[in-house]
Amino acid sequence: MRLNRRHFLTTTAAGIGALAMPGILRAAQGDTVRIGLITTLSGPGQLYGNYIKDGSEIAVERLNAAGGVNGSKIELVVRDDKNSPEGAVTAFRELTGDGIKLFAQGTFTANLLGTLPLLEEADVTMMMVGASALALTHEAYNPRAFRLGFSSPMCFGGYGNLMAQKHPEIEKWAMLRSDVTALADITNAFSNGLKAEKVKAGRTVEILDPVLVPYGGADFRNQISNIIGSGAPGLFNVLQGADAISYYKQARTFGLDQKFKVLCDSANEFAIAKAMGANTPASLWSWTGWYPAANKDNAVSDEVHKAYIKLRGDEYPNWYIGVSHDSILTIANAVQKAGSMEAAKLIPTIETEAPQGALGKIHFRKEDHGFAGDLTYIRFGRDDKNANGWSVFETAQLPGAEFLERATPGSKLN
Amino acid sequence: MNRLSTYLLVALAAILLLLPLWANSGLVFLTGTTIIVAVFALSWNLLFGYAGLASFGSGGLFSIGAYTMAVMLRQGYEGQFLLLIVLATLAGGVVAFAIGFVALRRSTGIFLAILTLALAELLRITLAKIHWLGAEDGIPSIVRPTFSIGFATVDLSRGNSYYWFVCIACALLVGLTWWIAHGRFGRTLRTIRLDVERAAFMGVDTHRYRLVAFTISGAIAACAGALFAPWAQIVTPDIGNMMRSTQPILFTLLGGASSFWGPLIGAFLFSAIEFSTRTLVGIQEIITGGILLAVVLMFPTGVAGAWNALIAGLSARPEPAKAAPALQPVKE
Numbered sequence: 001m002r003l004n005r006r007h008f009l010t011t012t013a014a015g016i017g018a019l020a021m022p023g024i025l026r027a028a029q030g031d032t033v034r035i036g037l038i039t040t041l042s043g044p045g046q047l048y049g050n051y052i053k054d055g056s057e058i059a060v061e062r063l064n065a066a067g068g069v070n071g072s073k074i075e076l077v078v079r080d081d082k083n084s085p086e087g088a089v090t091a092f093r094e095l096t097g098d099g100i101k102l103f104a105q106g107t108f109t110a111n112l113l114g115t116l117p118l119l120e121e122a123d124v125t126m127m128m129v130g131a132s133a134l135a136l137t138h139e140a141y142n143p144r145a146f147r148l149g150f151s152s153p154m155c156f157g158g159y160g161n162l163m164a165q166k167h168p169e170i171e172k173w174a175m176l177r178s179d180v181t182a183l184a185d186i187t188n189a190f191s192n193g194l195k196a197e198k199v200k201a202g203r204t205v206e207i208l209d210p211v212l213v214p215y216g217g218a219d220f221r222n223q224i225s226n227i228i229g230s231g232a233p234g235l236f237n238v239l240q241g242a243d244a245i246s247y248y249k250q251a252r253t254f255g256l257d258q259k260f261k262v263l264c265d266s267a268n269e270f271a272i273a274k275a276m277g278a279n280t281p282a283s284l285w286s287w288t289g290w291y292p293a294a295n296k297d298n299a300v301s302d303e304v305h306k307a308y309i310k311l312r313g314d315e316y317p318n319w320y321i322g323v324s325h326d327s328i329l330t331i332a333n334a335v336q337k338a339g340s341m342e343a344a345k346l347i348p349t350i351e352t353e354a355p356q357g358a359l360g361k362i363h364f365r366k367e368d369h370g371f372a373g374d375l376t377y378i379r380f381g382r383d384d385k386n387a388n389g390w391s392v393f394e395t396a397q398l399p400g401a402e403f404l405e406r407a408t409p410g411s412k413l414n
Numbered sequence: 415m416n417r418l419s420t421y422l423l424v425a426l427a428a429i430l431l432l433l434p435l436w437a438n439s440g441l442v443f444l445t446g447t448t449i450i451v452a453v454f455a456l457s458w459n460l461l462f463g464y465a466g467l468a469s470f471g472s473g474g475l476f477s478i479g480a481y482t483m484a485v486m487l488r489q490g491y492e493g494q495f496l497l498l499i500v501l502a503t504l505a506g507g508v509v510a511f512a513i514g515f516v517a518l519r520r521s522t523g524i525f526l527a528i529l530t531l532a533l534a535e536l537l538r539i540t541l542a543k544i545h546w547l548g549a550e551d552g553i554p555s556i557v558r559p560t561f562s563i564g565f566a567t568v569d570l571s572r573g574n575s576y577y578w579f580v581c582i583a584c585a586l587l588v589g590l591t592w593w594i595a596h597g598r599f600g601r602t603l604r605t606i607r608l609d610v611e612r613a614a615f616m617g618v619d620t621h622r623y624r625l626v627a628f629t630i631s632g633a634i635a636a637c638a639g640a641l642f643a644p645w646a647q648i649v650t651p652d653i654g655n656m657m658r659s660t661q662p663i664l665f666t667l668l669g670g671a672s673s674f675w676g677p678l679i680g681a682f683l684f685s686a687i688e689f690s691t692r693t694l695v696g697i698q699e700i701i702t703g704g705i706l707l708a709v710v711l712m713f714p715t716g717v718a719g720a721w722n723a724l725i726a727g728l729s730a731r732p733e734p735a736k737a738a739p740a741l742q743p744v745k746e
Contacts, residue, residue, distance in 0.1 A: 094440020113554035
């Protein structure tokens with residue numbers, strides 16, 4: 001067959017059209033409740049994005065097994081935000097163009113800040129999964145978005161309060177963090193929580209200036225020596241991720257866990273124990289967004305925990321699993337109760353409803369849509385009797401609403 | 415450019431202009447982004463393909479344009495939007511001139527590449543620490559402006575009007591780049607790229623020409639960044655990260671450095687691959703990387719070079735044209 005110009009152009013155009021067709025035409029909505037999930041599935045944030053995807057898929061599976069929403073099955077449409085605001089905006093616009101009106105999105109603040117201004121134009125409702133940045137419920141507040149996450153004043157203010165209650169005898173605290181604003185917010189919140197409780201109890205507390213370590217650093221020995229020399233019996237560490245693992249490994253050679261009466265880690269929870277095994281510090285407190293064993297009387301938490309073990313074979317799920325599950329559950333519950341997917345009907349429903357989730361009752365403060373659920377803290381450490389080399393010794397829960405920062409929707413929190 | 419390629423170019427332009435009338439808004443957004451980064455890649459290839467200079471820090475100049483626009487719009491200057499584009503372009507040009515003035519005398523090749531990469535990273539880290547510029551979270555909620563042009567008011571905040579504005583602005587930038595590349599200045603740059611000593615011997619002030627090319631390239635990159643800020647409606651320090659600086663290199667390799675249109679073709683091809691594999695979570699990068707690797711290995715002159723070879727084959731010449739090496743003088 002001789003290929004002439006017309007044949008070539010026609011064939012090429014038809015080929016390109018056939019390939020592109022399913023993706024670019026506006027999809028018709030069937031008899032399903034479609035929820036768009038935008039999260040980070042590539043790049044440095046994909047660890048958390050994968051947890052969010054797993055938790056959301058567990059929620060959809062559970063809800064569909066229970067009959068779906070008003071007889072309709074739930075369909076999760078997952079997109080990668082490529083760890084950038086423009087990736088998140090592309091995914092958001094694509095899904096809204098396909099007619100999706102319900103969204104869950106996490107992990108990074110900047111990616112959420114990229115999509116928040118678009119919610120009104122697209123007339124959608126969004127759950128911000130695990131988001132902690134204050135801006136989301138303050139200066140960048142959007143009435144169509146709900147933050148199912150924990151702000152720093154809430155979870156670390158509560159943390160300081162808990163430590164003041166548990167260890168009233170400790171009157172001097174040292175802190176360790178990198179010179180990063182978000183980590184400074186955490187130490188400030190912890191200090192405020194400590195001080196508030198001490199004042200209430202008529203005691204005083206001395207909080208030393210934080211010892212600063214380089215962000216992404218590898219050698220923390222000088223700073224560890226400084227902390228040990230501080231003479232404080234309490235230590236709050238705010239290093240995160242790989243920095244924290246290196247720090248705890250190096251601290252072990254100094255016998256850090258023998259030098260302090262109370263060791264607190266901000267939010268690394270089981271990542272430390274999983275990485276260090278039998279070398280985990282003897283006793284370490286940490287905040288967590290969800291710990292199934294702390295919710296023994298919560299059937300939803302138990303079911304989600306079992307589903308995750310079945311999915312990944314991991315007995316200690318990251319807290320994002322519970323939070324993302326509850327984000328999808330909150331949306332589904334609201335659609336069921338409101339009998340609609342319209343934002344105008346869903347928003348007041350979410351504001352007033354409090355469905356039972358893995359984290360407990362899921363309810364939001366009406367003024368700024370900040371999550372007002374329970375706070376969970378765990379104490380774990382080295383345990384030679386356990387095959388893992390570590391065990392959880394103690395859990396504590398506090399009512400999160402008591403520690404929520406002041407609501408200032410639309411303006412910055414001063 | 416042969417007649418068939420001209421027809422295709424016109425058809426592509428028509429498809430781009432009519433896209434919002436039938437396509438999903440996600441595809442429209444991605445296309446708008448692609449148009450802007452295609453112009454950005456074109457500015458990079460003005461340096462690489464014409465002047466023979468490789469910069470690995472062009473993302474920094476893109477972010478200078480984007481931040482200039484974002485800050486000025488936040489300060490309420492949306493009424494002077496066209497002037498803001500000029501201002502952002504000048505900002506990129508001035509910074510590029512300053513860098514080029516110092517760097518081009520002392521470094522070329524890999525040294526220039528690493529130096530520009532380091533400067534772009536320095537800028538990104540600095541932006542991430544300035545709270546007035548939103549630090550890590552950047553500047554969100556950037557407005558798409560409404561402004562007056564004397565006899566009429568242009569409202570770019572409604573519907574797809576900003577998309578069409580981007581199309582027109584980028585078409586003008588492509589036209590300007592074409593004019594620069596194909597005029598006496600472009601021809602002199604190509605002479606310098608082919609043999610810098612010979613060009614100098616012939617009386618060409620090679621440093622001055624390269625410095626002007628560096629400045630023009632930086633100005634166009636910043637202009638693309640300025641167009642991008644209201645398009646994405648958010649700028650963060652990562653807008654000028656290493657990935658952004660890699661984009662034009664990737665597009666140029668894919669499309670072909672030896673063609674003026676190569677970076678544009680590469681940009682659209684890359685976006686098409688990314689968009690069509692977006693649902694393949696977890697293996698998307700492997701598929702995209704595999705396709706790119708295959709294209710680069712199979713077509714050393716890029717897609718544009720392969721296209722030219724195909725056209726030459728179809729035009730029933732007695733002998734098919736041989737593929738040109740990657741850094742041959744630019745063909746159209």
